[in-house]
Amino acid sequence: ELKVEQNPLFLSMQEGKNYTIYCNYSTTSDRLYWYRQDPGKSLESLFVLLSNGAVKQEGRLMASLDTKARLSTLHITAAVHDLSATYFCAVDMVDGGSQGNLIFGKGTKLSVKP
Amino acid sequence: DGGITQSPKYLFRKEGQNVTLSCEQNLNHDAMYWYRQDPGQGLRLIYYSQIVNDFQKGDIAEGYSVSREKKESFPLTVTSAQKNPTAFYLCASSYRQRGYTFGSGTRLTVV
Numbered sequence: 001e002l003k004v005e006q007n008p009l010f011l012s013m014q015e016g017k018n019y020t021i022y023c024n025y026s027t028t029s030d031r032l033y034w035y036r037q038d039p040g041k042s043l044e045s046l047f048v049l050l051s052n053g054a055v056k057q058e059g060r061l062m063a064s065l066d067t068k069a070r071l072s073t074l075h076i077t078a079a080v081h082d083l084s085a086t087y088f089c090a091v092d093m094v095d096g097g098s099q100g101n102l103i104f105g106k107g108t109k110l111s112v113k114p
Numbered sequence: 115d116g117g118i119t120q121s122p123k124y125l126f127r128k129e130g131q132n133v134t135l136s137c138e139q140n141l142n143h144d145a146m147y148w149y150r151q152d153p154g155q156g157l158r159l160i161y162y163s164q165i166v167n168d169f170q171k172g173d174i175a176e177g178y179s180v181s182r183e184k185k186e187s188f189p190l191t192v193t194s195a196q197k198n199p200t201a202f203y204l205c206a207s208s209y210r211q212r213g214y215t216f217g218s219g220t221r222l223t224v225v
Contacts, residue, residue, distance in 0.1 A: 033213065042204060043157075043216045088156060101147065101172065102206070102214060104156040 002027045002093045006105035013079045013112050021108045023072040023089035031092035032072045033102065034063050036085045043088065047074075079112045086110070116141045120205050120217035126225045127192065127199060135190045135220045137205035144209065146188035150174060151202040160203075163188055192222065200224050 003026040013019055023032070031050055035043040047056045049065035049072060056063050060083065062075045072089055086109045090102040118139045127133045137146065145164045149157040159172030163182040177196025182188055188207075192199045205217040 040221075042218045045213060045215075048213050090157075101159055101162055102157075103159070104149075106156040107154075109154075 002103045004091050004103050004105040006108050011110045016078050019076050021074040025070050025091045029091045032065050033090045035088045038085050081112050084112045118217035120220050125222045130194045132193050137188045139207045143207035147206040148190045149204045
């Protein structure tokens, strides 16, 4: 059974600081996703990481994937208030080569304070 | 523009009542999914369908039913057997290695 664990679950940061959110998963997968969710809203896709060593950056967010360690990180640089949201990682459980199902972590609620 | 449409946005259910949540996509995606989200929690898979006329149970299928008669549509029925249905329901669709697209969600409340 595929399990996805995120930490921390809650993160309070000051503006301008850096921090990293970690996502560990329990079985082999080559596809990992990061999503952002604002309160009461749907999921916004941030990054899709498809291979070992993949690194993607968008603005103050950078995501990386290490499939050997079964670990992905979401690094926040110089946080600003607009980044306050809940961030989810999700792993694609692929069965027999076909696209399978997304298994989600519990999410990291990020609060950026002035 | 292509996307996923969920309706209604808010839904109220009385005890013992069945309700159906709509999910329609015009992305030509083969696979569709239903997820449930409880406050402060991640998303849990209810049902998924990889192809028309076929669907599989996810982790929390009890008390729910689905159909997939058309590629574009994947309605979810919350039956009276689901004892704690109050949650946020998200529908998604996907195409191989092109990621997942989520709808805007339906918030279901038991009254």
